[in-house]
Amino acid sequence: xxxxxxxxxxxxxxxxxxxxxxxxxxxxxxxxxxxxxxxxxxxxxxxxxxxxxxxxxxxxxxxxxxxxxxxxxxxxxxxxxxxxxxxxxxxxxxxxxxxxxxxxxxxxxxxxxxxxxxxxxxxxxxxxxxxxxxxxxxxxxxxxxxxxxxxxxxxxxxxxxxxxxxxxxxxxxxxxxxxxxxxxxxxxxxxxxxxxxxxxxxxxxxxxxxxxxxxxxxxxxxxxxxxxxxxxxxxxxxxxxxxxxxxxxxxxxxxxxxxxxxxxxxxxxxxxxxxxxxxxxxxxxxxxxxxxxxxxxxxxxxxxxxxxxxxxxxxxxxxxxxxxxxxxxxxxxxxxxxxxxxxxxxxxxxxxxxxxxxxxxxxxxxxxxxxxxxxxxxxxxxxxxxxxxxxxxxxxxxxxxxxxxxxxxxxxxxxxxxxxxxxxxxxxxxxxxxxxxxxxxxxxxxxxxxxxxxxxxxxxxxxxxxxxxxxxxxxxxxxxxxxxxxxxxxxxxxxxxxxxxxxxxxxxxxxxxxxxxxxxxxxxxxxxxxxxxxxxxxxxxxxxxxxxxxxxxxxxxxxxxxxxxxxxxxxxxxxxxxxxxxxxxxxxxxxxxxxxxxxxxxxxxxxxxxxxxxxxxxxxxxxxxxxxxxxxxxxxxxxxxxxxxxxxxxxxxxxxxxxxxxxxxxxxxxxxxxxxxxxxxxxxxxxxxxxxxxxxxxxxxxxxxxxxxxxxxxxxxxxxxxxxxxxxxxxxxxxxxxxxxxxxxxxxxxxxxxxxxxxxxxxxxxxxxxxxxxxxxxxxxxxxxxxxxxxxxxxxxxxxxxxxxxxxxxxxxxxxxxxxxxxxxxxxxxxxxxxxxxxxxxxxxxxxxxxxxxxxx
RNA sequence: GGACGAUUAGCUCAGUUGGCUAGAGCGCUUCCUUGACAUGGAAGAGGCCACAGGUUCAAGUCCUGUAUCGUCCACCA
Numbered sequence: 001x002x003x004x005x006x007x008x009x010x011x012x013x014x015x016x017x018x019x020x021x022x023x024x025x026x027x028x029x030x031x032x033x034x035x036x037x038x039x040x041x042x043x044x045x046x047x048x049x050x051x052x053x054x055x056x057x058x059x060x061x062x063x064x065x066x067x068x069x070x071x072x073x074x075x076x077x078x079x080x081x082x083x084x085x086x087x088x089x090x091x092x093x094x095x096x097x098x099x100x101x102x103x104x105x106x107x108x109x110x111x112x113x114x115x116x117x118x119x120x121x122x123x124x125x126x127x128x129x130x131x132x133x134x135x136x137x138x139x140x141x142x143x144x145x146x147x148x149x150x151x152x153x154x155x156x157x158x159x160x161x162x163x164x165x166x167x168x169x170x171x172x173x174x175x176x177x178x179x180x181x182x183x184x185x186x187x188x189x190x191x192x193x194x195x196x197x198x199x200x201x202x203x204x205x206x207x208x209x210x211x212x213x214x215x216x217x218x219x220x221x222x223x224x225x226x227x228x229x230x231x232x233x234x235x236x237x238x239x240x241x242x243x244x245x246x247x248x249x250x251x252x253x254x255x256x257x258x259x260x261x262x263x264x265x266x267x268x269x270x271x272x273x274x275x276x277x278x279x280x281x282x283x284x285x286x287x288x289x290x291x292x293x294x295x296x297x298x299x300x301x302x303x304x305x306x307x308x309x310x311x312x313x314x315x316x317x318x319x320x321x322x323x324x325x326x327x328x329x330x331x332x333x334x335x336x337x338x339x340x341x342x343x344x345x346x347x348x349x350x351x352x353x354x355x356x357x358x359x360x361x362x363x364x365x366x367x368x369x370x371x372x373x374x375x376x377x378x379x380x381x382x383x384x385x386x387x388x389x390x391x392x393x394x395x396x397x398x399x400x401x402x403x404x405x406x407x408x409x410x411x412x413x414x415x416x417x418x419x420x421x422x423x424x425x426x427x428x429x430x431x432x433x434x435x436x437x438x439x440x441x442x443x444x445x446x447x448x449x450x451x452x453x454x455x456x457x458x459x460x461x462x463x464x465x466x467x468x469x470x471x472x473x474x475x476x477x478x479x480x481x482x483x484x485x486x487x488x489x490x491x492x493x494x495x496x497x498x499x500x501x502x503x504x505x506x507x508x509x510x511x512x513x514x515x516x517x518x519x520x521x522x523x524x525x526x527x528x529x530x531x532x533x534x535x536x537x538x539x540x541x542x543x544x545x546x547x548x549x550x551x552x553x554x555x556x557x558x559x560x561x562x563x564x565x566x567x568x569x570x571x572x573x574x575x576x577x578x579x580x581x582x583x584x585x586x587x588x589x590x591x592x593x594x595x596x597x598x599x600x601x602x603x604x605x606x607x608x609x610x611x612x613x614x615x616x617x618x619x620x621x622x623x624x625x626x627x628x629x630x631x632x633x634x635x636x637x638x639x640x641x642x643x644x645x646x647x648x649x650x651x652x653x654x655x656x657x658x659x660x661x662x663x664x665x666x667x668x669x670x671x672x673x674x675x676x677x678x679x680x681x682x683x684x685x686x687x688x689x690x691x692x693x694x695x696x697x698x699x700x701x702x703x704x705x706x707x708x709x710x711x712x713x714x715x716x717x718x719x720x721x722x723x724x725x726x727x728x729x730x731x732x733x734x735x736x737x738x739x740x741x742x743x744x745x746x747x748x749x750x751x752x753x754x755x756x757x758x759x760x761x762x763x764x765x766x767x768x769x770x771x772x773x774x775x776x777x778x779x780x781x782x783x784x785x786x787x788x789x790x791x792x793x794x795x796x797x798x799x800x801x802x803x804x805x806x807x808x809x810x811x812x813x814x815x816x817x818x819x820x821x822x823x824x825x826x827x828x829x830x831x832x833x834x835x836x837x838x839x840x841x842x843x844x845x846x847x848x849x850x851x852x853x854x855x856x857x
Numbered sequence: 858g859g860a861c862g863a864u865u866a867g868c869u870c871a872g873u874u875g876g877c878u879a880g881a882g883c884g885c886u887u888c889c890u891u892g893a894c895a896u897g898g899a900a901g902a903g904g905c906c907a908c909a910g911g912u913u914c915a916a917g918u919c920c921u922g923u924a925u926c927g928u929c930c931a932c933c934a
Binding site: 729834 | 860863869870876891894898913934
């Protein structure tokens with residue numbers, strides 16, 4: 001240093017610093033992973049955000065955590081690969097583009113445009129909006145290796161997807177079949193079970209009369225979905241239900257359709273529910289479908305894929321929307337006197353995750369995957385080959401794996417990987433390329449987005465080639481994601497990893513909490529309660545946003561986000577900035593070198609403790625604990641005490657060492673400001689590869705000395721308290737006298753620091769001190785402090801009496817414990833000794849306060 | 858209907874394997890433009906640790922139950 005430092009601004013101004021350093025890092029390839037490096041590998045793959053998405057608070061949380069892990073590992077000497085990329089997000093993206101095109105009047109339905117034209121539009125959209133989120137991640141400071149950025153619809157990645165499909169098809173894991181699936185009438189596609197959200201819905205339970213054929217009697221059925229009755233093929237009762245056994249085999253006349261349908265007996269019917277009679281609609285209800293298979297009933301489709309009624313529903317209802325039809329059916333049945341009653345009824349209805357409309361059970365030809373590697377994947381988590389954190393999610397995983405069902409992977413969409421299967425008459429061909437010969441038609445469907453995402457950890461690394469990257473960086477170390485996608489993504493990646501790499505895709509999974517607003521509501525676009533992270537970065541700096549969030553990100557607990565958090569983060573950065581500024585200014589005064597004093601040793605001791613605490617917390621993914629420790633150490637130990645005390649005689653090497661350690665410990669959390677300060681205080685180009693601090697033993701810096709200094713600080717606090725109690729303004733210099741209980745030498749040596757910390761014009765240290773007259777005083781563990789000058793006998797008596805009462809209360813508790821024989825005989829020896837010491841201490845303190853009080857009489 | 862989580866200061870949360878006077882930030886009160894920092898400093902007020910039992914010398918912490926809130930799973934029409 002030496003040369004006159006350029007003027008450092010009083011307040012930290014993040015904007016320029018952030019831009020400057022991010023550009024520098026990119027230019028120098030700081031984030032680029034080198035597969036040929038001799039260093040041990042550490043890798044993370046990013047949970048790929050939707051390519052056309054915008055950064056949310058969830059992303060900020062998630063990616064800050066990953067960045068912290070990656071940056072720390074670089075400092076610990078690992079060759080780090082944080083592999084970024086984006087997801088084509090099939091149904092989400094297609095839905096958004098369709099909506100936009102409809103709004104623009106380009107089309108009513110995608111069929112108006114046709115596949116080719118429509119896909120062109122989606123690609124246009126992707127070009128326009130794609131990658132915004134990548135720029136946003138850069139603003140946040142993410143240290144991803146952008147040279148390896150991947151997109152799930154990249155040519156190479158797409159090939160991986162198709163290759164896996166063909167392979168699983170050939171192995172018999174992928175099959176085509178006509179099954180009941182979750183159908184989204186708005187998106188007009190099948191969905192997986194995971195994409196259906198069950199929502200409690202207020203509905204009705206209608207009771208209808210179905211007349212018995214050849215009788216004036218009728219049976220009563222109850223339903224929540226009257227419109228499906230148009231497709232009824234039976235009425236079912238439980239075989240053991242004595243009320244109805246005589247009717248089994250009889251027929252009823254299906255109202256409105258004038259069709260005779262049988263009464264059947266089936267175990268699936270619960271006699272205790274409703275009337276015990278169930279209408280059976282084979283084509284529009286999962287349970288009914290299975291019943292129909294058992295009883296060989298026909299499947300009458302009355303609801304079309306677009307949610308409108310079919311011709312089979314009858315001319316009165318054809319072309320009505322399913323919900324309009326519901327009303328119409330009820331109306332007609334009412335007119336015919338067949339509506340017996342109507343009850344309010346709350347039940348669960350499945351909604352499409354994307355289009356938010358009720359799902360229709362729908363019978364159709366789809367592709368299904370029987371999951372590979374289920375036992376091995378289940379066991380991997382059970383036995384700890386893959387660790388979940390927090391552990392409780394292991395149970396959720398095990399439960400899902402234990403009840404795993406085939407995955408419907410085909411989607412009736414256009415945006416995605418087209419299924420590599422071709423048909424010609426009865427022939428079927430599955431392969432990477434279209435088969436030779438004429439007349440082959442490719443399956444029109446595309447694959448579920450997650451069918452590409454589940455290959456992410458290795459498909460991004462060049463698989464199926466055995467690339468250097470794959471060899472060096474697979475398996476990855478940590479995965480950071482939300483627990484909401486355990487089934488969608490995590491579980492499937494594990495199975496794919498074992499199937500194609502014969503190895504786990506990651507060693508640890510850290511599940512973040514969900515970010516909610518200050519009222520605890522989920523952040524959503526419709527509520528408008530989700531702040532734009534870029535606004536927050538502009539206002540508080542990326543470091544401030546990151547740190548503020550980390551401070552409140554407890555392990556796997558939901559996070560109530562409030563902008564106040566960013567303020568805390570920003571203020572902390574500013575505090576650090578000014579501490580560095582102070583050191584810079586001291587350096588400029590060229591203070592003489594001197595041996596370590598008690599304050600120096602104390603801060604070095606605390607520094608060692610901070611290093612250990614932060615390191616361990618990060619090892620255990622306790623990010624908030626690490627952040628908290630940094631906050632307390634920097635603000636409390638370093639700024640409030642050490643820097644203040646050091647104003648007596650600054651010890652530049654110690655100030656530098658502590659600051660340097662702070663910068664390195666803080667760098668993963670706050671990459672920009674630490675890089676800036678590292679370089680402006682003599683650093684060597686970048687802090688990113690500076691060694692992660694290790695606690696080192698230092699002669700004299702021990703717990704005993706730290707405790708002595710603490711007792712000194714305690715005296716300072718007592719002195720300030722006296723000043724405050726007597727309403728003496730902070731700036732006024734006053735006189736104190738200190739009467740130590742022991743260790744007089746130590747306190748005498750601290751006269752100068754005491755004067756400074758107490759803002760005193762004079763501090764007398766004397767073990768035999770007796771005030772000339774009466775003086776306000778406070779008794780601490782190590783000494784009694786007197787404030788010379790002001791005195792108010794009444795107030796003083798009140799204060800001392802209160803203090804005496806406090807001591808007595810504690811003393812009573814301690815003595816009660818020691819009087820308890822079971823405690824003395826059964827408690828651990830250290831616990832007993834601790835109580836004895838405390839008793840001794842309190843007694844001495846009590847005597848002194850008592851004496852002071854008596855002197856006032 | 859199951860499973861999991863939460864309940865500690867006005868608010869948001871810490872509280873490690875049970876053991877000093879239960880902590881922090883925000884907010885609140887009083888004083889302070891003292892040469893790092895008003896995005897700051899000093900000093901305060903504020904808690905039946907949801908409730909009821911139990912284990913223990915000792916429970917915010919362990920066990921059982923209850924209540925409230927939340928999340929996930931589950932095809933009763």
